[in-house]
Amino acid sequence: MHENDTDTGGSAAPARTEHDAPAASSPPSSSTPAAPGTAASANAAAPDGEKPGDKAGGQSGGQTPQAQGGGQGGQNNPPRNNRDRHRDRRERRRGRDRDNQRQQGEMADGDGDDDTPQHDNRPPIQLPADFPVYSLTDLKRMPANKLLDIADQLGIGESVARMRKQDVTFAVMKILTRHGDGVAADGVLEILPDGFGFLRSHDASYLAGPDDTYISPSQIRRFNLRTGDFITGRIRSPKEGERYFALHNVATINGEPPEASKNKVLFENLTPLFPRQRFTLERGNGSSEDITGRILDLVAPIGRGQRGLIVSQPKAGKTMLLQNVASAITYNHPDVHLIVLLIDERPEEVTEMQRTVRGEVVSSTFDEPAARHVQVAEMVIERAKRLVEHKKDVVILLDSITRLARAYNTVVPSSGKVLTGGVDANALQRPKRFFGAARKAEEGGSLTIIATALIDTGSKMDEVIYEEFKGTGNMEVHLDRRIAEKRVYPAININRSGTRREELLIEPDFLQKIWILRKLLHPMDELAAIEFLLDKMKNTKTNDEFFTSMKR
Numbered sequence: 001m002h003e004n005d006t007d008t009g010g011s012a013a014p015a016r017t018e019h020d021a022p023a024a025s026s027p028p029s030s031s032t033p034a035a036p037g038t039a040a041s042a043n044a045a046a047p048d049g050e051k052p053g054d055k056a057g058g059q060s061g062g063q064t065p066q067a068q069g070g071g072q073g074g075q076n077n078p079p080r081n082n083r084d085r086h087r088d089r090r091e092r093r094r095g096r097d098r099d100n101q102r103q104q105g106e107m108a109d110g111d112g113d114d115d116t117p118q119h120d121n122r123p124p125i126q127l128p129a130d131f132p133v134y135s136l137t138d139l140k141r142m143p144a145n146k147l148l149d150i151a152d153q154l155g156i157g158e159s160v161a162r163m164r165k166q167d168v169t170f171a172v173m174k175i176l177t178r179h180g181d182g183v184a185a186d187g188v189l190e191i192l193p194d195g196f197g198f199l200r201s202h203d204a205s206y207l208a209g210p211d212d213t214y215i216s217p218s219q220i221r222r223f224n225l226r227t228g229d230f231i232t233g234r235i236r237s238p239k240e241g242e243r244y245f246a247l248h249n250v251a252t253i254n255g256e257p258p259e260a261s262k263n264k265v266l267f268e269n270l271t272p273l274f275p276r277q278r279f280t281l282e283r284g285n286g287s288s289e290d291i292t293g294r295i296l297d298l299v300a301p302i303g304r305g306q307r308g309l310i311v312s313q314p315k316a317g318k319t320m321l322l323q324n325v326a327s328a329i330t331y332n333h334p335d336v337h338l339i340v341l342l343i344d345e346r347p348e349e350v351t352e353m354q355r356t357v358r359g360e361v362v363s364s365t366f367d368e369p370a371a372r373h374v375q376v377a378e379m380v381i382e383r384a385k386r387l388v389e390h391k392k393d394v395v396i397l398l399d400s401i402t403r404l405a406r407a408y409n410t411v412v413p414s415s416g417k418v419l420t421g422g423v424d425a426n427a428l429q430r431p432k433r434f435f436g437a438a439r440k441a442e443e444g445g446s447l448t449i450i451a452t453a454l455i456d457t458g459s460k461m462d463e464v465i466y467e468e469f470k471g472t473g474n475m476e477v478h479l480d481r482r483i484a485e486k487r488v489y490p491a492i493n494i495n496r497s498g499t500r501r502e503e504l505l506i507e508p509d510f511l512q513k514i515w516i517l518r519k520l521l522h523p524m525d526e527l528a529a530i531e532f533l534l535d536k537m538k539n540t541k542t543n544d545e546f547f548t549s550m551k552r
Contacts, residue, residue: 134150134176134183135183135184135185135186136169136173136183136184136185136186136187136211136213136235136245137184137185137186137187137201137203139169139172139173139211140169140201140203140204140211141203144165144168147165147168147169147172148160148168150172151168151171151172154172154175156171156172156175159171160172166204166209166210166211167210167211169210169211170210170211170245173211173235173237173245174237174238177235177236177237177245178237183234183235184232184233184234184235185199185213185232185233185234185235185245185247186199186230186231186232186233187199187200187201187212187213187230187231188200188201188202188206188228188229188230188231188379188383189215189225189226189227189228189229189230189231190206190227190379191220191225191226191227195217195220196214196215196216196217196220197214197215197220197225197227198212198213198214198215198244199212199213199215199231199247200212200379202360202362202383205362205363205364205376206362206375206376206379206380207372210243210244211245212244212245213235213244213245213246213247214242214244214245214246214247215231215246215247216246216247219247219250223250223253223258223261223262224261224262225253226382226386227378227379227382228379228382228383228384228385228386229253229254229261229386230253230254230255230383230386231247231250231252231253232250232251232252233247233248233249233250233251233252234247234248234249234251235247235248236248254386254387254390255390256390264389264390265389265443266389267385267386267388267389267437270388270389270439270441270442270443270445271441271442271443272305272439272440272441272442273305273439273440273441273442274303274305274440274474274500274501274504275303275304275305275306275440275446275448275474275501275504275505276303276304276440276504276505277303277304277440277446277505278297278301278302278303278304278505278506279301279302279303279304279306279328279329279332279333279336279395279448280297280328280332280333281293281294281296281297281302281324281325281328281329281332282294282297282328282332282542282543283328283331283332284541284542285541286540286541289324289327290328290541291490291534291537291538292321292324292325292489292490293324293325293328294537294542294543294546295490295492295533295534295537296325296477296492297543298514298517298543299477299492299494299497299498300475300476300477300497300498300499301475301499301502301505301506302325302448302450302475302499303440303448303499303504303505304393304440304446304448305438305439305440305441305446305447305448306438306448306449306450306474306475306499307435307436307438307439307448307449307472307473307474307475308448308449308450308451308473308474308475308476308477308499309401309450309451309452309453309469309470309473309475309476309477310322310450310451310452310453310476310477310479311452311453311455311466311476311477311478311479312452312453312454312455312478312479313454313455313456313457313479313480313481314454314456314457314481315481315484316479316480316481316483316484316491317479317484317489317490317491318399318400318452318479319345319349319353319399320489320490321477321479321490322340322397322399322450322452323352323353323356323357324490325397325450326338326340326353326356326357326359326397327356327357327358329395330357330358330359333393335393336393336394336395337359337360337384337387337392337393337394337395338357338358338359338360338394338395338397339359339360339362339380339383339384339394339395339396339397340353340357340359340360340361340362340396340397340399341362341363341376341377341380341396341397341398341399342361342362342363342364342365342399343363343364343373343376343377343398343399343400343403343404343407344364344365344366344368344373344400344403344404344406344407345363345365345366345399346365346366347365347367350363350365362376362379362380363376364376370406370407370408370410370411371407371411373403373404373407374404374407374408374411374430377404377407377434380396381396381434381437384396384437384447385437385447387445388441388445388446388447389445390445391441391443391444391445392445393445393446393448394445394446394447394448395448395449395450396438396447396448396449396450397450397451398449398450398451398452399451399452400451400452400453400454401431401434401435401451401452401453401465401469402452402453402454402462402465402466403454404431404434405423405427405428405431405465405468406461406465408427408428408430408431409422409423409424409427409428409461412424412426412427412430413426419464420460420464421459421460421461421462421463421464422460422461423461423464423465428465428468432468432469432472434449435449435451435469435472435473436472437449450475451469453465453466453469454466456481474499474500474501475498475499475500476496476497476498477492477497478492478493478496478497479491479492479493480492480493480526480527482526482527483526483527483530486527488527488530488531488534490530491530492530493526493530494518494521494526494529494530494533495518495521495522495526495529513547517547517550521533536549536550
């Protein structure tokens, strides 16, 4: 093992400090032997005719001035006033606060600063000869019933039968890590404000759980890790006083050796450019889902690094439009890393998206708190930035940016300045940073963000949010509920939809045909225009065939 791969810091719990001992507020018991040289020992050795305590200031009862907390003090102990007592109380309270923080953070998870290697002295479990090798990711993705079967094979089935799936995974992994040289694990790093981090799983939408893997601050400093890095390695079981598995060694960072990841250009230092390479959404199978992609190729083409808005009223088909876009991108561009981020959505729509999209689906449903929405969004955007730094093309489909802005408005500290609709003056800064991260990098890689924005919901806040984001994107698709009410899909308002600098994405000859089509559809009503276009497209399988048929 390479010396840089081993966690010499580990995650050992820190030793107790002087604050861990309770402050003495009562006199010592008479049954407790006094140490030599103390006032108590002096009183015990007092000659006949002197009462205990006479040499300590003439006090009776065998108590020292410190134990009495006031009264007449001795020569070496000045009297204590109220200010001294209040200061002592504050010091004891601060010590208790530090103890509580240590128990919640470093002591439970390991502080990673102990350079002494520690080993688990318990004997390894003897697994069956035909027992398969599982990684932590395999167990997390496993159905609950199969996970319980594995627990039965390990002899812990009865004790974990009524536990949550994450707790069952923790119990199984605790046994497997004691067998052999550790278990393989991977995940996306989230660094907490205290300096240590955890590996979260996108299968659980980066939700914190007992089966997460702890990473010590020493490892984070050694490998220059950041939130969003995808890390693989081997883990060890928790030591006494710890609650989480700890990463024993780092094998890869974002698919590369640890040494190769230290010299990457930061995302903030990349040079943004206009998109010049188009995503082809047309699949050529003639299906109704393919027509949506073909219309977008003509009306609002999407490039690598696009920052697009899908402006929609409620019940206008924005979620189905996102599903069609996601399916087309994964079909035509398998090299692209697709992330579908669902914020404040219904749980059944999350399940449908997971089953229809071949990509990474991360969600926070409407029954989750606003802080959870924000945490998921921050993890997704940091993960995307790390991929772009490695020259990958990433696409984020966000539904919806309006609800994400609402969540930020809820969690942001009040600035005292409230805009129209109850929006805090500082609430939209972080969602704008999220949306503004979309770009084509000159050094390689791109981040494309297609987000939905809600309008006509009856909420003044939603109108303010849309107006703030309206000019920030370089592509817009407008959906019309009047078209959707007639059950015409996709309900796209062709005249209001378009892409900035589309001449950089489309060949000149094909662009001329699109402009002629727009001139033909412009005098028509929005409903008549989309019906005319759909009627002509149903008879062809590709856009080239469509333009050929229009010449006749």
